[in-house]
Amino acid sequence: MVGKTQLLGNDHRKKVLIIPHVRKPGVKELVLEVSNWLERHGAPYFLLERDAATLGLDLPFASLDSAGEIGLVIALGGDGTMLHAIDLMRGMDVPVVGINIGKLGFLTAVDAHHSVSALDDIFAGKYVISERMPVGCTVSSTGESSVYRALNEIVVGKLIRERLIHISTYVNGLFFMRYSGDGLIFASSTGSTAYSLSAGGPIVTPDLRCLLLTPICAHMLFARPMVLDATDRVMVTVEGAPERLSLSVDGRLDVEIPSGAAIEFYALEETVKIMELVDASFYGTVRRKFMRPPAGEDMS
Structure with missing residues (x-):
């Protein structure tokens, strides 16, 4: 597909940065679910110090300057959280994937109740990077x-x-x-x-x-x-x-x-890298987010 490239495998030497919308209901539980999955699968991760402190979680934290090489950002929230994460990572050429706990979440890859299966797919290499023009x-x-x-x-x-x-x-x-x-x-x-x-x-x-x-x-x-x-x-x-x-x-x-x-x-010539699952369809997302589904189809 034009504008997208398939990436194979994952470099587990790179860290995963979790960026949550700290004021969203249920975000603390989602952070724990994602961090537990990463820990079980040997993927190093961290939160920004202010986010970990605000949520009151005893999880690894660091600043962007001290964290080392970042391979992936997981944004937990809605489109605003995605835009915030993209802004933080400007110039770092790091893909951002979103797990939606907001209302619309058009830029996100999956809703929160699919977070585990999405992580399974991502770390199995079943994703594409959509390069967006700002x-x-x-x-x-x-x-x-x-x-x-x-x-x-x-x-x-x-x-x-x-x-x-x-x-x-x-x-x-x-x-x-x-x-x-x-x-x-x-x-x-x-x-x-x-x-x-x-x-x-x-x-x-x-x-x-x-x-x-x-x-x-x-x-x-x-x-x-x-x-x-x-x-x-x-x-x-x-x-x-x-x-x-x-x-x-x-x-x-x-x-x-x-x-x-x-x-x-x-x-701008630079691009923003947004991670999507391999079966993602822009037209399907438009229909799912803005229109009524066909009779008998599950909107999830």
Whole structure:
């Protein structure tokens, strides 16, 4: 399958990092289940010190700097926990697999009640690595610039709820469209099932390298979402009187955009490695998470 590679075997000299959502009900029991499985199978593992302390568990812990080589990250939670784990591992080229104890868990591989069978498959080499394209953004103002990165999406929005914002977009240096509304979502194909979907954007297979431009509550007759090539670069400027704008990065980081700033969006060449089981199907996941199953089919 395009964008995926099969990995054979496992290097047990590398450690497994468990990253739990420490406030989720039942997470303590799931951490113990996963850690007990790893211990029984001779796989070295650890938690970050703050997570182990918060959960009150007497389990191996370390910092990322002192842990040694990490071969796998297991995120216990939902999509937010996956995004948190991916952010922590940026630049380390380590695959992340998710066990869902959240609500949707679109990025996760399995639900919590399948955790043991999933670990059996993973350590038997029955998995694939899906390499996902993140999106990037550069905010430039008064000779200074800030760079942001997201797996799902970066959103330009308004800080004052009652006001429309007027945004001009330029694709590869050429004027494209002037939008009036609540903001714009710039998403990756992975992010097509997140905020962009809620705003009327298309669902795109994550194997496709592309950018999505999705207006939020646009006050205009033409406000269709756009699918752009991954090589396109989109510049955004604010028209008219200065407006207070915000930049939201994967829903995890929110910053105010300086008045008069130019904002450029683009696809990143680096990839994020998400581990999936060999029988995983994106289209099956879409149906299972968002649609009713056929009569008699088990949703689990």
